[in-house]
Amino acid sequence: MQLTGAEALIKSLEQQGVETVFGLPGGAILPVYDPLLDSSIRHILVRHEQGAGHMAEGYALATGRPGVAIVTSGPGATNIVTPIGNAHMDSTPIVVITGQVATGAIGTDAFQECDITGITMGITKHNFLVQSAQELPRAVAAAFHLATTGRPGPVLIDVPKDVSQSKMDWWYPTTIEEFDLPGYRPEVTLDADAVHRAVQLINQCERPVLYVGGGTLKSRASAELLAFAERTGIPVVTTLMARGAFPDSHELHLGMPGMHGMYSAVTAIQRCDLLISLGARFDDRVTGKVSAFAPGAKIIHVDIDPAEFNKVRFADVAIQGNVAAVLRAWDAFSAQPAPLNSWWKQLRAWQEEFPLAYDEPDLVGPLRPQLVIESIARKAEPGTIVTAGVGQHQMWAAQHWKYEEPGTFINSGGAGTMGFGVPAAIGAKVGRPEKTVWCIDGDGCFQMTAQEMVTARSQGIPIKVAILNNANLGMVRQWQEMFYDERYSQVYLSADLPDYVKWAEAMGCVGLRATNVKEMDDVIDEANRINDVPVVIDFRTDPREKVFPMVAAGASNDDIMTYQSYRDSQ
Amino acid sequence: MTPPEPYLGVTDRTPVRLHILSVLVENKPGVLARIAGLFARRGFNIYSLAVAPAEVDARFSRVTIVVDAESTPLEQIVGQLDKLVNVVAITDLAPKNAVERELLLATIKTDVDDRTSLLDIIADAGAAIIDVDAVSVTLMLAGTPAGCDELEHALSDFSIVELHRTGRVALPRLGKANSAP
Numbered sequence: 001m002q003l004t005g006a007e008a009l010i011k012s013l014e015q016q017g018v019e020t021v022f023g024l025p026g027g028a029i030l031p032v033y034d035p036l037l038d039s040s041i042r043h044i045l046v047r048h049e050q051g052a053g054h055m056a057e058g059y060a061l062a063t064g065r066p067g068v069a070i071v072t073s074g075p076g077a078t079n080i081v082t083p084i085g086n087a088h089m090d091s092t093p094i095v096v097i098t099g100q101v102a103t104g105a106i107g108t109d110a111f112q113e114c115d116i117t118g119i120t121m122g123i124t125k126h127n128f129l130v131q132s133a134q135e136l137p138r139a140v141a142a143a144f145h146l147a148t149t150g151r152p153g154p155v156l157i158d159v160p161k162d163v164s165q166s167k168m169d170w171w172y173p174t175t176i177e178e179f180d181l182p183g184y185r186p187e188v189t190l191d192a193d194a195v196h197r198a199v200q201l202i203n204q205c206e207r208p209v210l211y212v213g214g215g216t217l218k219s220r221a222s223a224e225l226l227a228f229a230e231r232t233g234i235p236v237v238t239t240l241m242a243r244g245a246f247p248d249s250h251e252l253h254l255g256m257p258g259m260h261g262m263y264s265a266v267t268a269i270q271r272c273d274l275l276i277s278l279g280a281r282f283d284d285r286v287t288g289k290v291s292a293f294a295p296g297a298k299i300i301h302v303d304i305d306p307a308e309f310n311k312v313r314f315a316d317v318a319i320q321g322n323v324a325a326v327l328r329a330w331d332a333f334s335a336q337p338a339p340l341n342s343w344w345k346q347l348r349a350w351q352e353e354f355p356l357a358y359d360e361p362d363l364v365g366p367l368r369p370q371l372v373i374e375s376i377a378r379k380a381e382p383g384t385i386v387t388a389g390v391g392q393h394q395m396w397a398a399q400h401w402k403y404e405e406p407g408t409f410i411n412s413g414g415a416g417t418m419g420f421g422v423p424a425a426i427g428a429k430v431g432r433p434e435k436t437v438w439c440i441d442g443d444g445c446f447q448m449t450a451q452e453m454v455t456a457r458s459q460g461i462p463i464k465v466a467i468l469n470n471a472n473l474g475m476v477r478q479w480q481e482m483f484y485d486e487r488y489s490q491v492y493l494s495a496d497l498p499d500y501v502k503w504a505e506a507m508g509c510v511g512l513r514a515t516n517v518k519e520m521d522d523v524i525d526e527a528n529r530i531n532d533v534p535v536v537i538d539f540r541t542d543p544r545e546k547v548f549p550m551v552a553a554g555a556s557n558d559d560i561m562t563y564q565s566y567r568d569s570q
Numbered sequence: 571m572t573p574p575e576p577y578l579g580v581t582d583r584t585p586v587r588l589h590i591l592s593v594l595v596e597n598k599p600g601v602l603a604r605i606a607g608l609f610a611r612r613g614f615n616i617y618s619l620a621v622a623p624a625e626v627d628a629r630f631s632r633v634t635i636v637v638d639a640e641s642t643p644l645e646q647i648v649g650q651l652d653k654l655v656n657v658v659a660i661t662d663l664a665p666k667n668a669v670e671r672e673l674l675l676a677t678i679k680t681d682v683d684d685r686t687s688l689l690d691i692i693a694d695a696g697a698a699i700i701d702v703d704a705v706s707v708t709l710m711l712a713g714t715p716a717g718c719d720e721l722e723h724a725l726s727d728f729s730i731v732e733l734h735r736t737g738r739v740a741l742p743r744l745g746k747a748n749s750a751p
């Protein structure tokens with residue numbers, strides 16, 4: 001069967017089971033958009049290529065299947081660089097297809113030419129510049145294989161225009177050998193000796209903590225984690241990237257560690273004698289000052305990527321493998337610490353003494369952002385998916401919403417990409433249409449990618465967006481207040497400019513506003529009644545509100561400031 | 571206020587702990603850029619680098635990278651390098667377990683009647699003259715990195731027009747175990 005490269009590309013995506021792609025056409029990718037008309041694949045036309053990338057990420061994180069984005073060359077390609085970098089930092093499986101100028105024009109500074117494989121070399125798991133139409137099926141199959149196996153990540157396929165226009169004899173690789181990836185061996189055999197040494201450490205410890213990272217979600221190990229934690233009674237902390245990997249309502253769960261983590265979670269790590277890291281990478285937002293991090297702990301480091309071992313912290317035992325497989329192996333050896341009664345007594349005392357706290361709600365307003373999130377959460381169906389941008393609202397969404405299942409909290413962790421929330425929510429809703437999807441956003445973040453609300457409306461993707469509008473770049477404001485003597489530099493945005501209600505309406509969405517507690521409850525109820533169009537709510541929140549607990553950048557986790565301790569110090 | 575010194579390059583030719591990585595890579599466009607980019611963005615130091623088609627198969631090339639394992643743990647360098655999809659195999663050669671050779675070419679400005687001492691140095695080093703004209707001599711040495719260092723030092727008394735070194739290539743010393751992560 002003779003096909004054009006473009007037809008072969010679309011057919012290859014169909015072979016991979018792709019149901020939805022996010023994209024925006026342009027010159028170099030034009031040939032690919034023609035056969036798309038005849039395909040079963042749904043195309044979501046975005047308003048900016050960054051939106052397509054974050055939607056693909058949101059889709060991937062909500063479904064566990066790779067997200068796909070298609071954009072054109074030059075500016076189309078550079079506009080999607082931020083989502084590619086974001087997916088790279090958070091190990092999110094996405095496949096990005098970019099158009100490229102014709103092979104003969106490459107290197108001539110042709111119109112809309114850019115070296116996107118060069119640009120993305122350091123922020124993709126791998127990328128391909130396809131040289132012939134005959135190679136396209138291999139590139140697609142290899143890209144999906146790379147994106148989804150081992151440590152997942154973004155893969156880019158750059159397709160020159162003459163490649164998509166020329167003819168090829170249809171074929172599709174069916175074996176791994178045909179992918180032609182001689183240097184890629186993602187399958188791992190567990191090191192029995194390392195597993196055994198880890199079991200010994202677990203059996204000997206007195207104050208263990210399970211430090212659960214995003215790799216636990218990526219390896220779908222929640223059931224194994226629950227079983228292991230319940231059998232051993234070891235306390236669990238879930239990082240920003242792992243919220244939902246272990247139920248927040250579970251009595252063994254201490255919450256999130258790190259810069260804005262729960263006091264009990266942060267301090268448990270500091271005082272533990274065995275830290276069991278499951279798919280986490282000792283990020284600086286978790287460790288604080290590395291030399292003061294968990295000073296008395298032995299480390300068991302489980303990761304699919306051996307390059308993470310000893311990168312930040314020396315691992316007493318390093319086990320390369322899938323988190324679920326490792327937990328099953330430990331269960332098989334009945335790894336079990338001695339009774340943890342006195343450790344739990346200490347943990348409970350910390351939980352009781354330092355709960356998550358904030359100022360009493362004021363009935364007149366402005367709103368407490370934490371209360372807004374708790375109120376939305378209280379009125380939300382179980383299993384609601386939450387996405388967030390980056391900043392204070394993200395931290396409050398991580399702290400004050402209680403996550404009970406995997407894939408229910410989607411945010412930008414490693415890269416910290418403002419504007420991630422809205423497009424990620426759209427991608428999540430497309431992937432899981434049966435779920436309610438709330439984007440908890442900031443006013444600064446919303447303004448970065450708000451144009452995708454037009455995409456949401458035009459494509460019938462009824463997400464709900466809660467803007468915690470404090471008229472400021474709130475996290476930066478918080479740092480300027482606390483560490484720069486209240487010298488506020490370029491953080492004020494205005495609560496009224498833009499008018500978020502009118503803006504939402506102009507984009508075909510329902511726009512609502514709440515300035516006090518009564519209105520807050522009313523608009524949340526109203527938003528919950530609307531299921532056919534997207535809703536944007538402008539919650540007027542207090543700009544002075546700060547995220548606590550907090551460990552200052554570069555400080556030891558021992559110097560954690562809580563809401564109470566900070567207020568007492570003022 | 572003193573302005574910072576301009577970057578003049580690293581003049582110390584002998585970092586404390588060199589390690590040789592013999593890296594088998596796919597012979598595809600951009601592979602060298604991927605390796606160089608990885609070293610640059612991770613802040614790993616390359617001491618020298620040599621590339622040539624591999625003996626086993628035309629699909630592969632062999633890259634011999636001499637790294638400074640003092641500034642970054644070797645485990646990190648190997649781990650990150652191994653994640654490059656085009657990297658097929660990495661053989662970690664500790665200098666004591668490897669035979670290393672390097673090629674040095676140098677053009678020395680020298681009058682015909684003033685060449686005796688230079689010829690002595692060339693003979694001592696086991697180097698060879700490969701080109702001459704009335705005012706200069708081009709010589710070569712294929713030798714150990716230390717031998718090349720010595721020759722380079724000896725030549726520093728002469729007027730060096732150009733001096734090129736290839737960076738070393740290495741193979742496992744026979745009869746020694748080498749680790750292949």
